[in-house]
Amino acid sequence: MQAANLPQRLTEALGPDTVLTQPDDIAPWLADWRGIYRGQAQAVVRPRTVDEVSRCLALCQQAAVPVVPRGGNTGLCGAATPDGQPLNVVLSLDRMHAIRSLDTIANTMVAEAGCILGNLRRAAADANRLLPLSLAAEDSCQIGGNLATNAGGVNVVRYGMARELVLGVEAVLPNGEVFHGLRTLRKDNTGYDLKQLLIGSEGTLGVITAAALRLFPRTDTRSVVLAAVESPQQALELYALLFEQCGARLQAFEFFTGACLDLVLTHAEGVQEPFAQRYPAYVLVELADTAEEDALNALLERVIGEALERGLCHDAAVSTSLAQLQALWKLREEISEAQRADGPHLKHDVSLPIEQIPAFMVSMQARLHTLDPAIRPFIFGHFGDGNLHYNLSRPAGAPKDWAATHEDAVTGTVLDEVMRYGGSISAEHGIGQLKRHAFLQYKDPLELRLMREIKRAFDPAGIMNPGKLL
Numbered sequence: 001m002q003a004a005n006l007p008q009r010l011t012e013a014l015g016p017d018t019v020l021t022q023p024d025d026i027a028p029w030l031a032d033w034r035g036i037y038r039g040q041a042q043a044v045v046r047p048r049t050v051d052e053v054s055r056c057l058a059l060c061q062q063a064a065v066p067v068v069p070r071g072g073n074t075g076l077c078g079a080a081t082p083d084g085q086p087l088n089v090v091l092s093l094d095r096m097h098a099i100r101s102l103d104t105i106a107n108t109m110v111a112e113a114g115c116i117l118g119n120l121r122r123a124a125a126d127a128n129r130l131l132p133l134s135l136a137a138e139d140s141c142q143i144g145g146n147l148a149t150n151a152g153g154v155n156v157v158r159y160g161m162a163r164e165l166v167l168g169v170e171a172v173l174p175n176g177e178v179f180h181g182l183r184t185l186r187k188d189n190t191g192y193d194l195k196q197l198l199i200g201s202e203g204t205l206g207v208i209t210a211a212a213l214r215l216f217p218r219t220d221t222r223s224v225v226l227a228a229v230e231s232p233q234q235a236l237e238l239y240a241l242l243f244e245q246c247g248a249r250l251q252a253f254e255f256f257t258g259a260c261l262d263l264v265l266t267h268a269e270g271v272q273e274p275f276a277q278r279y280p281a282y283v284l285v286e287l288a289d290t291a292e293e294d295a296l297n298a299l300l301e302r303v304i305g306e307a308l309e310r311g312l313c314h315d316a317a318v319s320t321s322l323a324q325l326q327a328l329w330k331l332r333e334e335i336s337e338a339q340r341a342d343g344p345h346l347k348h349d350v351s352l353p354i355e356q357i358p359a360f361m362v363s364m365q366a367r368l369h370t371l372d373p374a375i376r377p378f379i380f381g382h383f384g385d386g387n388l389h390y391n392l393s394r395p396a397g398a399p400k401d402w403a404a405t406h407e408d409a410v411t412g413t414v415l416d417e418v419m420r421y422g423g424s425i426s427a428e429h430g431i432g433q434l435k436r437h438a439f440l441q442y443k444d445p446l447e448l449r450l451m452r453e454i455k456r457a458f459d460p461a462g463i464m465n466p467g468k469l470l
């Protein structure tokens with residue numbers, strides 16, 4: 001089959017309302033969420049069933065046409081955007097959004113790939129259960145995209161990344177074969193865990209069509225404290241104390257520097273100065289439980305009291321109402337937006353062994369100083385997961401194109417240092433197009449070779465999401 005005849009064959013096989021070919025209809029599917037990447041495609045396919053996904057992929061493979069799976073398009077690395085090749089087919093999962101089952105005895109939910117994460121969280125809550133995967137994009141991103149990127153979010157410190165919440169996966173391989181891995185077993189020690197290869201594969205191995213997810217008890221009681229700390233070292237010691245004394249109730253442990261707070265207070269609306277004076281850095285801690293609110297607040301106050309006594313923090317504000325809890329979270333959540341308002345900057349979503357964060361921060365500061373002492377760092381992130389957003393803004397008065405002209409030198413310095421401390425160049429956002437060059441540069445050659453061999457085993461014709469990851 002000729003690649004150019006493919007839209008016609010797809011339309012015959014799947015029906016005209018499933019295959020879009022008009023340039024105006026296709027246009028919205030060709031750019032990424034941030035507007036950084038733009039590509040081309042000859043068709044967008046919107047299947048409703050696994051069988052339709054299977055027929056679509058089989059036809060694409062016969063025509064040797066690249067396929068780009070597309071979820072909610074909230075990925076931050078350009079992985080769901082087709083490249084510049086005009087024959088691409090975008091395969092959108094948005095019409096596969098059924099919850100196939102929800103079991104409150106087994107505590108599992110089986111959902112199709114196109115389900116919006118927020119809808120799944122609400123369905124679980126309606127059944128008095130918790131689906132803990134939670135991120136700011138949850139009302140747009142899809143569970144298939146969450147698994148394909150192995151998303152993280154705010155509750156990783158307690159529940160782990162997306163891959164830790166999955167019991168089974170159903171997927172379609174590039175030749176159209178269906179991988180029936182949709183098991184809900186907790187224990188299944190029968191060889192290689194193939195579903196885990198699909199999780200985090202960024203659409204390069206096959207199309208995830210459904211997933212069996214783990215559910216947990218609802219933890220509606222929440223208590224939050226914002227603690228002022230001197231340094232990342234103090235934050236680390238505070239983390240150790242909270243982990244030891246609060247155990248599984250520790251749901252979030254976020255960190256941000258005083259510079260981030262300044263930025264939020266300058267640019268965000270409806271935020272308030274949390275303390276009578278400013279401090280070098282802050283930690284936002286959330287505990288959550290099924291227990292009574294008083295008991296949870298008492299635990300947090302006791303542990304924070306001990307931290308103040310031991311000099312692990314300088315000051316602390318514990319939430320006493322939902323409004324106050326939300327106000328404290330807002331200081332953390334507004335950082336990205338405030339930095340955007342401040343102007344172009346270089347983002348680095350990196351992770352480190354948590355105990356290495358203080359040393360990394362000191363050494364990185366020295367390296368930045370040699371590059372340019374006027375660079376303005378805004379460092380925040382999911383400290384409890386070892387995940388930092390090590391973002392750097394242009395020196396005051398520098399031209400607006402500073403980020404673009406300094407990217408190679410600055411990002412190279414940050415990533416070199418991350419690797420020196422045993423970290424990862426991508427904590428949660430993946431590789432996509434954005435970090436492909438760095439990925440190929442820093443990843444261990446043996447790991448790269450094994451990944452290429454896995455890619456060949458799943459996708460020998462190389463049609464799945466070319467130009468991404470590998």
Ligand SMILES: Cc1cc2nc3c(=O)[nH]c(=O)nc-3n(C[C@H](O)[C@H](O)[C@H](O)COP(=O)(O)OP(=O)(O)OC[C@H]3O[C@@H](n4cnc5c(N)ncnc54)[C@H](O)[C@@H]3O)c2cc1C
Binds near residue numbers: 141142
């Ligand atoms: C405001 C905001 C906040 C965010 N916060 C976080 C955060 O805290 N943590 C975090 O980890 N990420 C975060 N992200 C990034 C993004 O939300 C996640 O990467 C999300 O998991 C992507 O899901 P999606 O459905 O939008 O996928 P898309 O962007 O559509 O696709 C992402 C990748 O998955 C592939 N893909 C999509 N669906 C499938 C499928 N069914 N089968 C196979 N491959 C598929 C695509 O080809 C692409 O490679 C954030 C993004 C935004 C905009």
